[in-house]
Amino acid sequence: MKNRYIVIGQKVDGAKAQRAKELRHQMTDEEKMLWQHLRANRLQGLHFRRQQIIDGFIVDFYCHAAGVVVEADGKIHEQRTGYDAERDQILSARGLRVLRISNEDIRRNLSGVLNRIAATCRECRTSTESP
Secondary structure, three states: OOOOOOOOOOOOOHHHHHHHHHHHHOOOHHHHHHHHHHHHHOEOOEOOEEEEEEOOEEEEEEEOOOOEEEEEEOHHHHHOHHHHHHHHHHHHHOOOEEEEEEHHHHHHOHHHHHHHHHHHHHHHHHHHHOO
């Protein structure tokens, strides 16, 4: 199995850590909606971190136990598809599963989004527990 748990022991640039802290205080409305359901192990006991630095990138939400990154994508992501694809490829190469969810889907179908996140985490946890 690839080492997906790259958060442990990684060196983090001080400026990047400060930026992650700022982003935690400047979350979008959709990120706030998701965080209310992901924080404190509220989604089926899964532990999520917000604005987690992984491999030099700041991801919106990260479930370490499942190796799942959740990105809440707003309009800005329509203009940076190349960057997002490259970023997703780098994270995927580390064995992480990247789940991109549109802000519109979060606003209109929050329960469906939460079910999708939970199912993805279950699937990823199961696949890593197999021999």
